[in-house]
Amino acid sequence: MDDTGGNEDASTRPEDDPLLSQRRGLANLAYRLLGSLSESEDAVQEAYARWFAQPADHRSAVANPAAWLTTVVSRICMDQLRSARVRRERYVGEWIPEPLPARAEWSALSHGSREGDPADHITLDESVEMAFLVVLDSMTPAERVAFMLHDVFRVPFNEVAEIVGRTPGACRELASSGRRRVAAARTGAGGAGARRRSAVVGEFRQAWQAKDVDALVRLLDPSVVAVADGGGRAAASPEPVHGHVRVAEFLVHLAGLAGRLDLLERTVNGQPGLVAVSGSQVLTVYAFDIDDSRIRRIWAMRNPDKLRSWSN
Numbered sequence: 001m002d003d004t005g006g007n008e009d010a011s012t013r014p015e016d017d018p019l020l021s022q023r024r025g026l027a028n029l030a031y032r033l034l035g036s037l038s039e040s041e042d043a044v045q046e047a048y049a050r051w052f053a054q055p056a057d058h059r060s061a062v063a064n065p066a067a068w069l070t071t072v073v074s075r076i077c078m079d080q081l082r083s084a085r086v087r088r089e090r091y092v093g094e095w096i097p098e099p100l101p102a103r104a105e106w107s108a109l110s111h112g113s114r115e116g117d118p119a120d121h122i123t124l125d126e127s128v129e130m131a132f133l134v135v136l137d138s139m140t141p142a143e144r145v146a147f148m149l150h151d152v153f154r155v156p157f158n159e160v161a162e163i164v165g166r167t168p169g170a171c172r173e174l175a176s177s178g179r180r181r182v183a184a185a186r187t188g189a190g191g192a193g194a195r196r197r198s199a200v201v202g203e204f205r206q207a208w209q210a211k212d213v214d215a216l217v218r219l220l221d222p223s224v225v226a227v228a229d230g231g232g233r234a235a236a237s238p239e240p241v242h243g244h245v246r247v248a249e250f251l252v253h254l255a256g257l258a259g260r261l262d263l264l265e266r267t268v269n270g271q272p273g274l275v276a277v278s279g280s281q282v283l284t285v286y287a288f289d290i291d292d293s294r295i296r297r298i299w300a301m302r303n304p305d306k307l308r309s310w311s312n
Contacts, residue, residue: 019051022066026073027121032148033077034084035097035133037309041118043080047072067159074145074163081141092232094240096299097133098306099285100124102267119309124270127152130287130299133269135185139178146171147178194272197290198265201272204288204295205263211255216248221294226250231303234283247298275310282310 023044030040047069051059062068088095100122126132127148136144142164149155149163150171157168157175164171200219207215226247230236241250264275268287276284285307289297301307 019065019069020048022069023048024121024123025066026069027118028123029070029148029153030073030077031100031118031122032127032133032136032152033074033144034080035137036306037098037100037118037122038305039080040077043073043076046076070153070155071159071163074149078141078145078164081144085141092230093236093238094227094229095137095231096227096229096301096306097130097137099130099273099287099299099301099310100128100269101310102270105266124267126270128269129271130269131185131289131297132182134297134299135182136178139181140174142166143174143178146174147182150175151179196293197288198272200290200293200295201274201288202265205265205274208251208255209263211252213245213248213252216251217244219293219295220244220247221291221296224294224296224298226298226300228300229303229306231305233304234302236300236302282307285310 026044026047027040030043031037034040034043050072051065051069059065100119102124103120122128136148139147146160146164146166149160150157155163157171160171160175161168164174166174204216204219207219222244223242224244224247226237226241228236237250241247258276262277264277266273266275266285268275268285271287273288274286275282276286283302285301287299287301288295304311
C-alpha cells in the first residue's frame, strides 16, 4: 500500500474500527490465561496487529470478527503457556501470577493514574482471585484454555475445538479435568464472606505489626502455606513455608528485619489483601486464601517487574 492511502477509507483505519471495543474482553481472557498483565497486553496487541495487517477485503469477509480475535488471542496465549513452562524452569524461586490492584485504590496509591494501563481493562471477579489463578497455573496449556473458554467465557465446545486443535469431545474432557482441579482446590473451603475476609486480613495486619506470634498462629490454618515470588529481583524465601507456627515465626522475623512495617489494607485480585510500602514505593503485595476465619494460603509478590501497576 502506498503512502497516499490508496483505496482505504476512514472506516478501515485502526483508530476508528469498532472492534477496538473488544479490547477489554480480550484483555480479560488473556490475563486469566497467562496470569501476567504485560504478556496479556502483548497478546492482545499482537491479535489486533494481525487483524489490521490483513487486506480490507479479507477483513470484510470474516463473518464474526470478534470471534476471530478471540481465537487468535487464545492461540497466542496457548503458545505463550507452552513456552512459559520452559521459562519457569529457569525462573528464580517460586512463580506467582501478577497481582491486580483495584482501580480506585491503585490511583490513590500512585497519586494519579497512568492512562491506558493494562490493569484498567481487567474485571475483578472470582475468576481473577489469586487462589483461582494458581489452580489455573497447574493445568496443561490445552486444559487451561479449554476450561477458561468454555466454563468462564461460555464459548461453545465446537468453537473451543477449533482454537485448541482437538475434537469437541476431547475439549469437553479437558474442561472437565480443569473443573475437577478447581473443585479439589476448593474442597474444605468454607467460603468466608467478604466482610469476614476483610476482618481477618485486618486482624492479621495488626498481629503482624505487633509481632504477636500467638495472635498470628490463631489466624492461620494449621496447614497454611506461604509462598513468595522475588523472581531473583528482590529477596524472597526460595521455597514455600509450611505450617502455622513456622509461618507465624517467619513473618515476625521479617517484621524484625523490616523495622517499621507499613502495611495498607487494599484489594488484591478482587479480594482483601495487604500492600507493604516504604513512602510511595510498593515493596510487596500480599494475597490470601481464607477459609472461614483462618488463612490457608499467603502469596507474597516481591518481584518489581510484577508490581508495575502498583507503582508510580
